[in-house]
Amino acid sequence: MSSQVRFTDFKSDKQPTWCPGCGDFGTMNGMMKALAETGNDPDNTFVVAGIGCSGKIGTYMHSYAIHGVHGRALPVGAGVKMANPDLEVMVAGGDGDGYSIGAGHFVHAVRRNVDMSYIVMDNRIYGLTKGQASPTSREDFETSTTPDGPQQPPVNPLALALASGATFIAQSFSSDALRHQEIVQQAIEHDGFGFVNVFSPCVTFNDVDTYDYFRDSLVDLAETDYDPTDRDAAKEKVLDADKEYMGVLYQDEDSQSYEQTHGLDSDMSEIDHEGAPEDATDLVREFY
Amino acid sequence: MPADFNWAIGGEAGDGIDSTGKVFAQALSRAGRHVFTSKDFASRIRGGYTAYKVRTSTEKVRSVVDRLDVLVALTPRTIEENLDELHEGSVIIYDGERTTMADVEIPEGMVGLDVPLKRLAEDAGGAVMRNVVALGAACEATSFDIEHLDSSLKKHFGDKGQSIVDNNKQAARLGQEHVRDNYPDADLDYDLDTTDNDYILLNGDEAIGMGAIAAGCKYYAGYPITPATDVMTYLKGRIEHFGGHVVQAEDELAAINLALGAARAGARSMTATSGPGIDLMAETFGLVATSETPLVVVDVMRSGPSTGMPTKQEQGDLNMMLYGGHGEIPRFVLAPTTVNECFWKTVEAFNLAEKYQTPVYLAADLAMAVTEQTFEPDAFDMDAVEIDRGKVVDEESIADHQTESGGFKPHEITEDGVSPRAIPGTEGGAHMSTGLEHDEQGRRTEDTEMRVEQVDKRNRKIETAREREDLSPREFGDPDSDNLVVTWGSNEGTLVEALEFLEEADIDVRILSVPYLFPRPDLTEEFEAADEVVVVECNATGQFADVVEHDTLQRVKRVNKYNGVQFKADELAEDIKETLAASQEVEA
Numbered sequence: 001m002s003s004q005v006r007f008t009d010f011k012s013d014k015q016p017t018w019c020p021g022c023g024d025f026g027t028m029n030g031m032m033k034a035l036a037e038t039g040n041d042p043d044n045t046f047v048v049a050g051i052g053c054s055g056k057i058g059t060y061m062h063s064y065a066i067h068g069v070h071g072r073a074l075p076v077g078a079g080v081k082m083a084n085p086d087l088e089v090m091v092a093g094g095d096g097d098g099y100s101i102g103a104g105h106f107v108h109a110v111r112r113n114v115d116m117s118y119i120v121m122d123n124r125i126y127g128l129t130k131g132q133a134s135p136t137s138r139e140d141f142e143t144s145t146t147p148d149g150p151q152q153p154p155v156n157p158l159a160l161a162l163a164s165g166a167t168f169i170a171q172s173f174s175s176d177a178l179r180h181q182e183i184v185q186q187a188i189e190h191d192g193f194g195f196v197n198v199f200s201p202c203v204t205f206n207d208v209d210t211y212d213y214f215r216d217s218l219v220d221l222a223e224t225d226y227d228p229t230d231r232d233a234a235k236e237k238v239l240d241a242d243k244e245y246m247g248v249l250y251q252d253e254d255s256q257s258y259e260q261t262h263g264l265d266s267d268m269s270e271i272d273h274e275g276a277p278e279d280a281t282d283l284v285r286e287f288y
Numbered sequence: 289m290p291a292d293f294n295w296a297i298g299g300e301a302g303d304g305i306d307s308t309g310k311v312f313a314q315a316l317s318r319a320g321r322h323v324f325t326s327k328d329f330a331s332r333i334r335g336g337y338t339a340y341k342v343r344t345s346t347e348k349v350r351s352v353v354d355r356l357d358v359l360v361a362l363t364p365r366t367i368e369e370n371l372d373e374l375h376e377g378s379v380i381i382y383d384g385e386r387t388t389m390a391d392v393e394i395p396e397g398m399v400g401l402d403v404p405l406k407r408l409a410e411d412a413g414g415a416v417m418r419n420v421v422a423l424g425a426a427c428e429a430t431s432f433d434i435e436h437l438d439s440s441l442k443k444h445f446g447d448k449g450q451s452i453v454d455n456n457k458q459a460a461r462l463g464q465e466h467v468r469d470n471y472p473d474a475d476l477d478y479d480l481d482t483t484d485n486d487y488i489l490l491n492g493d494e495a496i497g498m499g500a501i502a503a504g505c506k507y508y509a510g511y512p513i514t515p516a517t518d519v520m521t522y523l524k525g526r527i528e529h530f531g532g533h534v535v536q537a538e539d540e541l542a543a544i545n546l547a548l549g550a551a552r553a554g555a556r557s558m559t560a561t562s563g564p565g566i567d568l569m570a571e572t573f574g575l576v577a578t579s580e581t582p583l584v585v586v587d588v589m590r591s592g593p594s595t596g597m598p599t600k601q602e603q604g605d606l607n608m609m610l611y612g613g614h615g616e617i618p619r620f621v622l623a624p625t626t627v628n629e630c631f632w633k634t635v636e637a638f639n640l641a642e643k644y645q646t647p648v649y650l651a652a653d654l655a656m657a658v659t660e661q662t663f664e665p666d667a668f669d670m671d672a673v674e675i676d677r678g679k680v681v682d683e684e685s686i687a688d689h690q691t692e693s694g695g696f697k698p699h700e701i702t703e704d705g706v707s708p709r710a711i712p713g714t715e716g717g718a719h720m721s722t723g724l725e726h727d728e729q730g731r732r733t734e735d736t737e738m739r740v741e742q743v744d745k746r747n748r749k750i751e752t753a754r755e756r757e758d759l760s761p762r763e764f765g766d767p768d769s770d771n772l773v774v775t776w777g778s779n780e781g782t783l784v785e786a787l788e789f790l791e792e793a794d795i796d797v798r799i800l801s802v803p804y805l806f807p808r809p810d811l812t813e814e815f816e817a818a819d820e821v822v823v824v825e826c827n828a829t830g831q832f833a834d835v836v837e838h839d840t841l842q843r844v845k846r847v848n849k850y851n852g853v854q855f856k857a858d859e860l861a862e863d864i865k866e867t868l869a870a871s872q873e874v875e876a
Contacts, residue, residue: 012720013693014731042718046553058720059732064712066552066579067722068545069571075509075542079549079557080712082533083507087553087712105545108538266531268506269554269711271677276502276670277530283498284668287488288318 007036023200026174034184050093054121071101074109089116110164115257117194123202131205158238167255192255221247292345299362302334308419309340315440320483350781412459424463487662493518499634506532509546516588540565554711560586579721582641600852621805625780655854656778705748764799772818789861
């Protein structure tokens with residue numbers, strides 16, 4: 001069936017309510033294309049979405065999906081994948097969802113290395129609550145709740161991921177459609193937690209981190225002789241305060257997913273007995 | 289001589305109190321005696337007072353009593369802490385060579401057995417076995433056949449090799465001989481009869497874990513918290529054998545969300561925690577209900593609020609389980625009443641969760657979770673376990689639940705409130721689930737009519753359950769009595785034992801123990817038929833008393849205990865007696 005799947009099969013009949021020009025359109029299209037390109041179909045795909053503009057993505061895509069509570073999408077995705085490793089699991093959220101309320105889960109999801117992809121639509125602003133500072137907002141970025149700027153450094157999600165033991169770290173830009181799709185595809189194909197921070201500009205509330213800004217400033221690592229398997233090189237790149245990069249910053253080619261490490265290979269939804277499992281009486285015997 | 293026998297070992301945390309107590313309890317169980325254990329422990333790793341109490345009888349025992357017949361005191365404080373329960377003729381085993389015990393005074397009328405526990409243990413191969421020396425001494429003091437102890441030692445230390453088992457047996461012999469040689473005339477009027485029965489001994493947390501496996505639970509995510517951790521400890525290393533998996537999450541929020549994910553993927557899934565964890569899980573609990581995901585959430589209650597008293601008993605989370613979470617959330621709240629019921633209610637919780645696609649709270653409490661009780665093995669009859677997965681659709685039947693354009697309807701409006709469920713991977717079943725209000729297909733909506741239809745549909749499940757499920761209370765005592773005593777959770781056993789004390793005082797009572805807290809049985813008729821209704825529970829405000837007053841429009845009397853200790857049978861009988869007497873005085 002998968003050979004006949006087109007990326008439009010992943011589109012739902014709901015019209016997105018994102019603002020015209022929102023970066024999330026491009027982010028989502030790339031995700032759908034990457035899913036189709038990697039041989040998935042809506043019935044074997046599970047999308048977990050967070051809260052906020054980015055969280056709406058589950059509604060606009062067609063697959064098995066859940067729209068979680070704020071910040072908790074990652075553990076939901078991990079639970080889905082552990083319970084049925086045959087499903088393709090993709091978690092999508094925003095910078096507030098992932099790096100503020102969900103920062104703790106982010107660190108642990110990275111450590112756990114469940115084979116799923118995590119797409120963060122990073123627009124460096126809270127959009128749906130109408131323009132407050134987010135954890136990735138610049139130190140001097142003036143918003144309704146931070147009129148003098150947050151006056152604290154932004155979270156560096158790439159460095160946080162690397163420090164937490166990530167096996168796949170990438171960054172992409174929603175309007176560079178082809179590269180974005182390629183990068184998400186690589187995250188899907190990675191055996192473990194494929195983390196992609198996507199610059200997905202907010203055209204309504206963020207007049208600093210704009211399409212033009214990213215178009216002019218992003219350095220595509222694919223156009224350099226960068227070796228993403230070199231962890232030391234990755235350290236340098238993720239801590240580089242002067243430049244922002246696009247592409248795969250780090251990939252551990254020896255990565256083994258949580259499911260592999262823990263021997264999870266069956267679909268736990270199946271219960272092949274109508275009562276207790278056959279040797280369950282052994283459980284009683286041990287209390288003699 | 290009393291029909292039952294009460295033994296305890298007490299000392300500092302880290303003294304090996306727990307494992308020693310367990311060895312003795314197991315020995316009694318192996319001798320065909322019924323056992324009921326309780327723990328008195330503090331929230332610290334080492335130091336502080338801690339005790340393990342064993343009540344045993346050839347008859348079924350269901351609670352603790354205010355009586356100690358033999359006490360192994362490893363510290364002077366052990367005697368002080370238990371003074372109220374010791375009586376004339378009680379035996380105190382202690383090590384007079386231990387510096388802190390050198391000047392200990394045995395209260396008048398009691399029998400002190402000074403046994404050099406440490407020295408004899410060293411003779412047997414290591415000071416670490418000093419508690420086992422004390423067990424040997426206890427066997428001698430009670431004429432209990434030490435071979436039962438041998439059998440228990442083998443069970444506990446068998447994995448460590450035969451020589452360790454032999455050394456322990458030797459340590460017990462040295463304790464036995466010391467008492468025999470040095471106290472030949474001591475008045476040790478205790479006799480532990482043995483029977484041919486084969487009992488098993490386990491606690492509530494273990495029974496919940498066993499029930500989960502029996503019910504086909506494949507996924508458990510939790511975060512360590514007293515007194516629920518034993519559920520995770522039990523499952524880890526066992527559930528894998530049945531194709532399942534245990535995850536220790538980074539926090540309770542992750543735990544319930546991991547469990548929710550697994551449940552959405554179609555696995556029977558569970559998390560267990562105590563009150564503080566339930567608070568953290570509350571937001572996701574609402575999502576579980578709105579997305580109509582079957583999930584079992586175990587709350588092993590302890591004293592609250594806030595961090596409260598983590599190692600002490602309370603039933604203070606009832607309101608949280610009944611009402612917790614913003615908005616209105618259909619749910620089930622089941623309260624097991626005994627260790628055995630922890631098993632059966634867990635099995636039932638999974639069936640109800642899948643039949644009605646709701647979250648189910650299992651309201652256990654510390655007194656039951658850490659209490660070991662003996663049972664006939666067939667009380668855990670695996671052949672009686674039935675699995676009902678509810679309205680799961682397959683690739684053929686899914687067609688009946690699709691829109692004209694082929695969209696699946698996971699929240700289809702149905703008469704019984706339960707919608708079809710497509711497990712991910714089912715062809716044609718792809719759909720969105722969300723905590724946002726949604727239409728039949730799971731797509732967000734703010735349509736006023738659909739909102740009302742979905743709320744009504746979800747709430748209808750509870751009405752359906754009231755029609756289809758047997759929510760009856762368990763009944764004990766005199767069915768014709770005008771005095772009705774109502775309770776829930778672990779108090780049931782204590783109340784049943786309190787009957788005996790009430791009979792002695794010529795008071796008859798009818799007892800209703802309510803295992804279904806929501807939806808719950810309508811007790812109006814029972815309340816109207818009674819002259820007096822007394823609700824017994826381990827909390828200060830009478831949370832269950834409040835809800836039954838509301839249900840039945842009738843005032844009830846309350847017996848509450850909230851000092852951190854579970855009811856004791858004799859004490860509870862006295863409380864009930866006083867409560868009934870007080871109301872009669874008012875009427876007179």
